[in-house]
Amino acid sequence: xxxxxxxxxxxxxxxxxxxxxxxxxxxxxxxxxxxxxxxxxxxxxxxxxxxxxxxxxxxxxxxxxxxxxxxxxxxxxxxxxxxxxxxxxxxxxxxxxxxxxxxxxxxxxxxxxxxxxxx
Numbered sequence: 001x002x003x004x005x006x007x008x009x010x011x012x013x014x015x016x017x018x019x020x021x022x023x024x025x026x027x028x029x030x031x032x033x034x035x036x037x038x039x040x041x042x043x044x045x046x047x048x049x050x051x052x053x054x055x056x057x058x059x060x061x062x063x064x065x066x067x068x069x070x071x072x073x074x075x076x077x078x079x080x081x082x083x084x085x086x087x088x089x090x091x092x093x094x095x096x097x098x099x100x101x102x103x104x105x106x107x108x109x110x111x112x113x114x115x116x117x118x119x
Contacts, residue, residue: 001076009082009101009108010074016110017067017088022055033102033109041095041115065091080104087118094118 015021016031029052036048046054072086080103088095100112 006074010072012108013084017069028052028055031110033111037112039114041117
């Protein structure tokens with residue numbers, strides 16, 4: 001694993017937070033692995049299809065607040081597996097996030113994400 005791999009994955013994590021990407025079903029399908037799973041801040045478990053539907057609904061909201069990211073960092077867990085950590089602020093709703101990115105035949109794809117609300 002190289003420093004460039006870590007930087008590439010951090011850029012993909014940033015990309016996932018952009019409204020233009022969150023509203024692009026084709027790009028999201030490229031970024032989320034078919035076996036993707038998310039544990040949301042509510043504690044609910046989501047699969048890839050549910051997240052794609054949720055993001056499509058979210059992107060159609062013209063009043064949606066942008067997601068501000070901070071404390072973004074990454075570490076290598078295994079060959080072709082990177083974990084990312086970051087905090088978000090979306091209109092005062094703050095959360096701490098972690099995600100796993102796996103490199104495969106289609107490049108880097110997110111396989112897992114979890115968000116935990118911050119006080």
